[in-house]
Amino acid sequence: MASIEMRNIVKQYGDGYPAVNDVSLDIADGEFMILVGPSGCGKSTLLRMIVGLEDITSGDMVIGGKRVNDLAPRERNLSMVFQNYALYPHMTVFENIAFPLRLSKTPDDEVRRRVQEASDVLELKEHLERKPANLSGGQRQRVAMGRAIVRQAEAFLFDEPLSNLDAKLRGQMRTEISRLQRRLGITTVYVTHDQTEAMTLGDRVCVLRKGKIQQVASPRELYEQPVNLFVAGFIGSPPMNFLPASLEGTTLSTPFGPIALDEQRAAAVRGRDLLLVGIRPEYFEDASLVDEAKRPLGSTFRARVDVTEWLGDSQYAYIPYEAPEAITAQLRDLSRELDSEELRTQAIVSIDSTSRIREGREAEFWLDSRKIHVFDPQTGENLTRDAEAGARLTQMATEDRVEQVEHAQSTGQTVSGQSSGPSGAHRATA
Amino acid sequence: MSSRSKVWWVVGGVLIVIYCLFPIAWIVSLSFKAPSDISNQSFLPTDPSIENYSTILTGSASDLFLPALRNSFGICLIATAISCILSMFAAYAIARLDFPGKKLILGTALAVAIFPVISIVTPLFNLWRQIGLYDTWPGLIIPYLSLTLPISIWTMSAFFREIPWEMEQAAQVDGATTWQAFRKVIVPLAAPGVFTTAIIAFFIAWNDFAYGISLTSTDASRPVPAALGLFTGASQFEDPTGAIAAAAVIVTIPVVVLVLLFQRRIVAGLTNGAVKG
Structure with missing residues (x-):
């Protein structure tokens, strides 16, 4: 778990078009940050720069106090859920979830234990031997999340994870993601264009427009004290x-x-x-x-x-x-x-x-x-705009978050990583 | 589709199948005819015999045929393997990376593929004799690569392009190096493409006659198609038709077996379920 700091991040494509323009953003350890904006606002590009799939033109990306600009994705230890899930079709659900562990040469019984834990959390237990092709959309989505939570990543990154699900399932998975994030207490960056997701999931929401940050605030502050016409609309x-x-x-x-x-x-x-x-x-x-x-x-x-x-x-x-x-x-x-x-x-x-x-x-x-x-x-x-009133609202949201995290982690669903150190992001199976 | 047009489709299909398979049936029938029976004016042999098969497998022609069969297998398999591995890397680069000269490589591959074999056989013959590759396995494997690589690169890059980029990015985020992502995710997903390409490459090498007849002179490396051309009858007044037919049937068998064996692997659609359904 780590904080993510972005300092003056710029992404310029070959033709000189700045997809992300001078973005500075601090994401606190354990915070749920939403990147939201209309299509083409640079939110996905920003996420991909955090994970390392996109080069950073200029600026500093600091994760857990370490500058990661020049690190390959695998050296950043982040986990990501892709919009179209990107499951490995030739592997079973078990092997899909176990893949990151296999790559890090984790011993077999450890792999089995962790995959078991992750599949318990996500209710995938009876599907472990199936191939992704035979799963429903929601199940595939959960496998993708299982692959993300199975190892102790510094942060979770979600790239519009619910946009391929139907409305009912989307609502379900939304609460599921929220609960999971609280339980694991892991820094999360979540990209969406759906404002319901932005408002309900985020501790803070970052509204982007044409590669520039418009406002970073709690959903309530955004709603009641928008900084400009764009955010208000x-x-x-x-x-x-x-x-x-x-x-x-x-x-x-x-x-x-x-x-x-x-x-x-x-x-x-x-x-x-x-x-x-x-x-x-x-x-x-x-x-x-x-x-x-x-x-x-x-x-x-x-x-x-x-x-x-x-x-x-x-x-x-x-x-x-x-x-x-x-x-x-x-x-x-x-x-x-x-x-x-x-x-x-x-x-x-x-x-x-x-x-x-x-x-x-x-x-x-x-x-x-x-x-x-x-x-x-x-x-x-x-x-x-009453900046003070706005700041108060965001302050309240921050306090709520701390309280919720404590609550989620104290009600029998403890994160083993919190108490026993290295075993990481898993609920102790009760 | 109405039942009427369905009938026409079936009738048309059957006609085409008969048209395509008739020569093969004829060859099979010929291979079972005794030399005296070849001109019996009928499709089926009057008295089926396996005389032709024993001629080429154990009899007088076996000295010519059996080493040729061994050469053909060895040379074609090696050429196919090399061409698959090379084209896998080339196709991956073409499908995934952006580098100057990408179009040039594809264009050159196509140009090589359409270049007539016969026009380079003579220069090759001279060159091979100079550098000592004449009548050796490598002497055939190298030209076969020039035949199989272009088509392999083209088919394989088409398959690679079908594999979603996210697969690889997901693997990288999960902690894989580029090589691990390629080996554990891309190659298994491209397997149907690799098999298809391998089979096509094998056929091309297996069917070659021009290089086989020109660049070899002895048992050391002569492949089957060239050997068939050198069959002789029992006397100079007799055509070796029956023996050639029998040999033709035998060389067809590995091809048929290959297709049957890999038919299920070739079926595309393995990527189903990788991304949203």
């Missing part, structure tokens, strides 16, 4: 709504009526002609269902609903709005970059599932103005 589903606005006094005038800002936030955004207001769908509500006590904390407005989607536990309403050409173009660029296709300027609004608001009618909405963010349309910067 990437995290959250349905995505944050962006409305054009201009400031008059301390009041923002938007297509959904005036929104009052407190003095501090108004001061932060003053001096710009055009602003973008970011409002998450759940900050809206059907005005008729809002408590009288809560009402003054936000503003109400009337708008015509285009479409509603009733999902049982929640309901979404789509409200089209007019925006200046410049803003429309910019939002279109943003959504293209986020791999989503937003065709029209419309707000997605989450309302209570009991709301009687219907399509095509005009209705009254309430919006909670306390949690909105205001962005500079030119630079994308979040003008109202």
